Amino acid sequence: ASWEKQVRHSSTPRRPNGFSILVTGASGFVGSHCALALKKRGDGVLGLDNFNTYYDPTLKRARQGLLGKHQIFVVEADLNDVDVLRKLFDVVPFTHVLHLAAQAGVRYAMENPMSYVSSNIAGFVNLLEIAKAADPQPAIVWASSSSVYGLNTENPFSETHRTDQPASLYAATKKAGEEIAHTYNHIYGLSITGLRFFTVYGPWGRPDMAYFFFTKDILQGKSINIYQTADEKEVARDFTYIDDIVKGCIGALDTAEKSTGKAGKKRAPAQLRIYNLGNTAPVSVGKLVSILESLLNVKAKKHVIKMPRNGDVPYTHANVSLAYNDFGYKPTTDLASGLRKFVRWYVGYYGIESRVNKEEGKVQD
Numbered sequence: 001a002s003w004e005k006q007v008r009h010s011s012t013p014r015r016p017n018g019f020s021i022l023v024t025g026a027s028g029f030v031g032s033h034c035a036l037a038l039k040k041r042g043d044g045v046l047g048l049d050n051f052n053t054y055y056d057p058t059l060k061r062a063r064q065g066l067l068g069k070h071q072i073f074v075v076e077a078d079l080n081d082v083d084v085l086r087k088l089f090d091v092v093p094f095t096h097v098l099h100l101a102a103q104a105g106v107r108y109a110m111e112n113p114m115s116y117v118s119s120n121i122a123g124f125v126n127l128l129e130i131a132k133a134a135d136p137q138p139a140i141v142w143a144s145s146s147s148v149y150g151l152n153t154e155n156p157f158s159e160t161h162r163t164d165q166p167a168s169l170y171a172a173t174k175k176a177g178e179e180i181a182h183t184y185n186h187i188y189g190l191s192i193t194g195l196r197f198f199t200v201y202g203p204w205g206r207p208d209m210a211y212f213f214f215t216k217d218i219l220q221g222k223s224i225n226i227y228q229t230a231d232e233k234e235v236a237r238d239f240t241y242i243d244d245i246v247k248g249c250i251g252a253l254d255t256a257e258k259s260t261g262k263a264g265k266k267r268a269p270a271q272l273r274i275y276n277l278g279n280t281a282p283v284s285v286g287k288l289v290s291i292l293e294s295l296l297n298v299k300a301k302k303h304v305i306k307m308p309r310n311g312d313v314p315y316t317h318a319n320v321s322l323a324y325n326d327f328g329y330k331p332t333t334d335l336a337s338g339l340r341k342f343v344r345w346y347v348g349y350y351g352i353e354s355r356v357n358k359e360e361g362k363v364q365d
């Protein structure tokens with residue numbers, strides 16, 4: 001069938017010993033950037049995404065279009081679709097899975113709890129079940145989240161710190177993913193690596209994230225809410241630029257051990273690995289807004305609310321020495337440089353560059 005042909009073509013590596021990688025969440029923010037970078041260096045990349053409407057799916061369709069131009073086919077299916085997943089693994093001997101599909105967002109969970117359970121727990125288990133039965137068994141690298149540190153106050157966060165106080169259902173499902181990964185590694189010898197991303201931002205980012213809707217609201221002259229913790233401390237995040245995260249994902253794929261097959265065989269099981277991928281330089285939300293104001297050359301209407309939002313943690317800060325030691329991960333983009341690239345993309349994509357230039361002054365370099 002032509003579907004099969006496209007799937008095979010997409011996932012065939014073009015470099016010697018190249019990987020054949022299934023990227024889940026390939027039409028999303030991090031997934032689309034990773035898929036393109038992997039393809040560019042000659043790996044075979046097949047995408048999977050359900051194109052859900054959690055945020056504006058026209059962004060996902062635009063990414064699918066670009067991926068298509070680079071011969072990356074995106075299968076439109078849900079992680080929970082056993083038949084489709086099984087068929088993909090029957091057709092393609094994937095060496096790796098980069099699993100980035102998930103229900104993201106912290107506050108959406110208050111209204112839609114089961115969407116987190118379905119994608120982040122059931123969907124993950126479904127993928128692991130199929131990976132464990134596949135021949136060869138692929139190595140799996142997947143996105144956990146800095147949110148697993150929850151209300152922890154020991155800073156910066158190291159992988160050995162406690163993660164037993166998730167502040168949102170999203171965080172709890174990411175933490176559950178880590179426990180589930182441990183089990184599949186232990187019983188079935190699946191090679192699994194979890195990456196705790198810290199607030200990723202950049203071009204083609206998620207419209208539900210603060211830097212994105214602040215940009216939109218500032219440009220539209222709407223007021224923005226800045227939350228402070230109950231003790232009036234500023235909320236701060238270890239904002240990490242997308243290109244640094246892509247390098248981290250590729251580093252983790254390149255150093256992933258091979259899966260060792262079912263338990264009972266004599267080989268030692270591959271190790272479960274968990275890494276922080278952050279920027280190691282937390283920035284307050286107030287500072288984020290002032291950087292945006294200067295890039296957009298517009299004064300924001302700020303509304304400070306002295307109350308934490310449910311599900312948000314006050315502060316995140318990554319220690320990345322483990323990822324540095326194991327695969328040379330070193331973030332190189334500071335927030336001002338990364339936001340400049342984001343703002344350039346934003347005004348270009350939404351076609352408002354001329355308005356910004358004319359009415360509010362030039363987008364500064």
Ligand code: NAD
Nearest residue numbers: 025028029030050051052078079101102119143197199200
């Ligand atoms: P995203 O929402 O842009 O991408 C996720 C993609 O997965 C979307 O395109 C969505 O349609 C797809 N998807 C969701 N559920 C699915 C399902 N059940 N079956 C198939 N496809 C499904 O989010 P992102 O920011 O690119 O995040 C990628 C990963 O990184 C996620 O696992 C997220 O939890 C994690 N993460 C992101 C951040 C961040 O700041 N962006 C921080 C920590 C962790």
